[in-house]
Amino acid sequence: MRIKLVRGGVDFWSGLLLVAIAGAALWYIASLDIGTALDMGPGYFPLLIALILAGMGAVLLVRGLVVVGPPVAPMNARAAILILASFLAFALLLDRLGLVVAILAQTLIASFASRESVLWQSLVFGAALAAASTVLFVWLLGIPVDVLP
Amino acid sequence: MIESLQLLGHGFGIVLTFDNLLFCLIGALCGTLIGVLPGLGPVATISLLLPATFALEPVGAIIMLSGIYYGAQYGGSTTAILVNIPGESTSVVTAIDGYRMAQQGRAGEALAIAAIGSFIAGCIGTLTIAFAGPPLARVAQSFTSPDYFSLMVFGLVCAVVLANGSLFRAVAMIVLGLLFGMIGMDVNTGMPRLTGDFIELSDGVSFVAIALGLFGVAEVICNLEQDTTRAINSAKITNLMPSWAILRQASGAILRGTALGSLMGVLPGGGATMAAFSSYALEKKVSRTPSRFGRGAIEGVAAPESANNAAAQTSYIPLLTMGLPTSATMALMVGALTLHGIAPGPNVITRQPDLFWGLIASMFIGNLMLIIINLPMIGLWVRLLRLPYRFLFLLIVVVSSIGVYSVGNSVFDIYLMIGFGLLGYLLRKLDAEPAPMLMGFVLGPMLEENFRRSLITGRGDLSVFIQKPISLAFLILSVALLISVALPFIRKRREEVFQDE
Amino acid sequence: MKTLMAAVMSVAVLASPAAMAQEKWPTKTIKLIVPYAPGGYTDLTGRITARFLEKDLGQTVVVENKPGAGGIVGTDLVSKSAPDGYTFCVCSVGAVSVAPVAQTTQYNPLKDLAPISIVSTIPQTVIVNPKLPITSIPELIAYAKANPGKLTYGSSGAGGLMHYSVQLFDTRTGTKMLHVPFKGGAPATAAVVAGEVDLSFTNMTDALPQMEAGTVRGLAVTSGKRSSFAPNLPTVEETGVKDFSVESWNGIIAPPGTPQPIIARMSEALKKMAADPEVKEAFAKIGASPVFTTPAEYQATIAKEVAQWTDLLKEIKSTKN
Helix, strand or coil, rough: CCCCCCCCCCHHHHHHHHHHHHHHHHHCCCCCCCCCCECCCCCHHHHHHHHHHHHHHHHHHHHHHHHCCCCCCCCCHHHHHHHHHHHHHHHHHHHHHHHHHHHHHHHHHCCCCCCCCCCHHHHHHHHHHHHHHHHHHHCCCCCCCCCCC | CCHHHHHHHHHHHHHHHHHHHHHHHHHHHHHHHHHHHHCHHHHHHHHHHHHHHHHHHHHHHHHHHHHHHHHHHHHEEEHHHCCCCCHHHHHHHHHHHHHHHHHHHHHHHHHHHHHHHHHHHHHHHHHHHHHHHHHHHHHHHHCCCCCCCCCHHHHHHHHHHHHCCCCCHHHHHHHHHHHHHHHHECCCCCCEEECCCCHHHHHHCCHHHHHHHHHHHHHHHHHCCCCCHHHCCCCCCCCCCCCCCHHHHHHHHHHHHHHHHHHHHHCCCCCHHHHHHHHHHHHHHHHCHHHCCCCCCCCCHHHHHHHHHHHHHHHHHHHHCCCCCCCHHHHHHHHHHHHHCCCCCCCCCHHHHHHHHHHHHHHHHHHHHHHHHHHHHHHHHHHHCCCCCHHHHHHHHHHHHHHHHHHHHHHHHHHHHHHHHHHHHHHHHHCCCCHHHHHHHHHHHHHHHHHHHHHHHHCEEEEEEECCCCHHHHHHHHHEEEEEEHHHHHHHHHHHHHHHH | CCCHHHHHHHHHHHHHCHHHHCCCCCCCCCEEEECCCCHHHHHHHEEEEEEEEHHCCCEEEEEECCCCCCHHHHHHHHHHCCCCCCCCEEHHHHHHHHHHCCCCCCCCCCCCCCEEEEEEEEEEEECCCCCCCCHHHHHHHHHHHHCCCHHHHEEECCCCCHHHHHHHHHHCCCCCCEEEEEEEEEEHHHHHHCCCEEEEEEEEEHHHHHHHHHHEEEECCCCCCCCCCCCCCEECCCCCCCCCCEEEEEEEEEEECCHHHHHHHHHHHHHHHHHHHHHHHHHCCCCECCCCCCHHHHHHHHHHHHHHHHHHHHHHHHHHC
16 A cells, blocks of 8 residues: 555645745845844845745645645646747747737647647637737837737 | 815816817727736836827826826726736736636626726725825825835735635745745845846836736636636626626725725825725625635625725825825826926926816716726627637737736746746645735835835834834734734634544 | 847948948838836937937837836847847936946946937936925035934935935045935935935936925035026035036937947937927926037046946945945
């Protein structure tokens, strides 16, 4: 029989996440001047907050090991990766190839994130979005981006 | 009083010309539009339209630009309610219950109450400028750094109140938000902090990037994950317009939200945000059934929407009576006024009565126009939800990308949004609420700034916080609120313990 | 890649000073980068400039706001932009002369920017809360010396012009005042009005209406010459403080390596602009005066300012140790 180490998944993993973020912050804060309570340096407040966060994270982490709690809801990496990648594509292409290409690329990638998508429909919708965005954002609201490469 | 009424009449005389009515309408329409589009805020839009007002009369120009500002407050709730994307810090709390209502098929009701609440708040807020402007400005003037610090402490306690789940985890989320708020240049020394060598981060993380990431992007991913995304908007859409019963239920929240918003709007910095958050907390506290909050309570939409609209109007008070801008938008108004040869200062009311009273009169008319524009639009918005999700989510991702780009005309903010989207998704899987975190993020920098400034001006004496009456009052309020939140938990624990025995 | 392009460009220019392609400049939209948020003083200056250049150059001129880090983000962007004559910066003293000394910037203001002309200047105004028994600069100095460390001054943030000019004042007069940073100039002015801080070296636009209403008391202007907006205010130097002249300016700066003919044409346009009555009126509304300098004069101004702030920083450091 497998011994279950983590009893409360939600507590354990959120604790770990908080400890990790606080740890990263502390690593950065190490180079800052801390000062004293009455003469604070730039690092004082961040240090205080990062320590509190690390402490709270640690409490959750330990709780997850000791107390039985709800497990983490199942995750599906596919949707997350594709949606985030679609934003990345937009950001990478916008300055280089203009708004229209960026929108088409984003809708193309994002459409694979939904099981219900029909590729040609998504592409037609993407083209319509590109046209509408050009009129609304660039022509009417004057956002400074190139429309075409 | 009588004199003010006469002057107000004079103001209406100025607005009720074809040109000025037209400018008011253009402003209101523009404002609604950009309010609906996430990321596009009044600051960006007003600055884009500023050059176009060069040729206008100063009064007409200011009427139009103001219309954009308070119009955006009407539109801002729309995306928060429909797709869980709060475009501005003031609509973060609206998303909590508003989006729940939309999922239950009550989007129309939520939107209508938001519009009606905004209208009532807008009118009362405008009346406040007209009749209580100068005294309220003096109140705002008497706020110094220690008072702001205590006010921010109070705000953080309110953030605890709006959490639905575990108290401990809510506090952890606030602390996480505080930490993200620390990113950027330290005001006191000019040192970059936690910026990881990204010069773009020296002004801190953009609010739009963090809000769109935590709410919008995470929501889209979670929806797509489910086996059938139809479940999201398959809920039958009930009434478009709220029933009398709902209106009656919301009326108290609207009035309380308006009162809080009118008062807090006068304060610089996070006035409007604080008003929205604290009004939500207040409703949850006075409600006989606080458990409904977070599950689609109409008061949770009515109160913050009324509060932020009232605050949007009364934030003009320091500008018009003292010449002191209290927010980025108001600073832009200073720019607009100076461009037109009017130096906003303590003498504006006496030297530019046409401008002052004309603007106030235009706010009444603008609010009236906005409710006339917005109520019929609700049908349109609700129909948007009937769009199959496989199209709706494409619309959301594209508009979010452009919106977040437009904030600083930089793709860096899109990368930030991706990062916060991932974080938001993980937090959601871990049952953590993003709203308290955003509150920590917004209030954290102001909390630190005012704390450190208090210590400088108070020569390192911590007792300034209890010596100043305003500060002391907020601290006492915070403690009282904290106790009232914590008590039920403690009592419950006790009961559990007793049951065990 | 960009430096290579710049090198090729400048070689081409050296080889044929009247390069064919540049004779027709401008043939497409020109971008004016404003490294600050819209609505501020630099933004307004940029918009006034854009309007005039459009008329004079016969091409669309758009203003793009790239705010961040007190102007460093946008200025850095321009210093790395293609020197093709279609990107310029509406730079300001803070990011060009102060920040590179006070902080670390990726650009060296004397090498990585090609200044064309200052377009407007605006003096700082020494304002105090009217409840203080101080009506002139000598009184301010006397009061500060009698109560060392007691007077507080507000600034737009550490390392900004509002902060440094008071530090310069302190070293020139032997006073010591307590720095209270705010986020931006407007809250600092508001704090003087409210009496939370005692004084501030605020820009004229913010100070003028408050002085007129008597909510703050103006003592002097920091520039070398008196300002036409408050002609009764003496300059700080007039009151006996030696070697103290601080002025806020906005100027048009090109990326390094921009072809000489383009810079010359731009300089010519800006010279016309400084004399244009409409522009003068527009600047007057925001409390500024139109100015023209040659690229060489502009470069010299920046060099002088950089040296001044470098010296100040050294002086402050040596007194601390």
